[in-house]
Amino acid sequence: MPGIIDLPADAIPLIIPPSFKKLAETHEDPFRKIVHAVDTVLREANSFFCVGYGFNDNHIQVKLFERAQRDRKPVVILSKELTKNARKLFLEDHGQIDFLAFEEASNYGTIMYDKDNRDGVLIEGHHVWDLAHFVKEVI
Template sequence: KIIADPNGFPLLRFIQYLLSTADKKLTIVTTNYDRLGEYAASLAKAVICTGYAQNYMGHFSAQIHTNKFSAARGFNGQVDIWKVHGSLDWFKNAQDENFQLPLRHKKPEGFTPLIVTPGLSKYSETHMEPYRTIFAQADNAIAEANGFFCLGYGFNDAHVQPKLIAEIKNNKPIVVLTKQLTPKTKQSIIDNGCKNYILFEEAPDGGTQVFSSSFGDFIIPGQSTWVLEEYLKLIIS
């Protein structure tokens, strides 16, 4: 559906907009395993950097991200996607070599999925590659960012939010769009002394509840601005 009708893919339009205004480079840090970010960046004709070579069998290297892909000819910019919990198309073989094998319907024989699932082994797995490099780059991206846009993130992941909370407490701006703000989100931002935020969630009447450090709390009646597609109508003319 995304490929057949890219015009109906709001994440694509958002990435295109950001690439046109952010020096042709942006970073996505995600806890999800899906590949929506990769599809959107591909449709935007951007170079994608995940730490893996973008080959049919993409090997992982801690050096790939050091290339300046944003200057590559024939592309519309660079999108770094740091998937801190792994991806549906990441696998390791019996020799512990990591590969990106895209668009697989089945697990390749002799390979193990590289995703961090909830459980006792969750944190021990992240001390090994590719996660060690990916976490370092995600932390660097958060530290160097001018601001943050969070889509559906509930501030419930101990891997991501310590650095993010530290940065927004230093007055870096943050926008959050989600169907329902979690208590942890409100605690981390509103109750934590952050001074540059705007949060959107669904209001009980179907409109949008807004929490803003500059304009206070208010409701936008009759509009689903907490949905990315509707939000984009506010920022893209």
């Protein structure tokens, strides 16, 4: 099946590779400890800074989004291209979550989105969707 890989017997993955057993594998160490640590971070964070995260992991995105919305915790997203899930979560009307999302606007610069500009605003000549440029030009 495409996307399914067989790891060598002595390999210890640092990520959970695609498989039919992926959900079950997240309940075993070391992944169980990682998931617990992520839950703690999501519960205690004052804000969220997401770089290249596609919002395709239900365990994380649901908790992050609910926490951001319920407790008004701001979310900043940097991505070359916002995924379908990121667009659905942040650009469709989901209440008044405080967010800034930046994605590449081809060679023109960056498109910035927020709760008041869900169609985006072009920032010409500035590539702040890229972490290095964001740090240099924004922070």
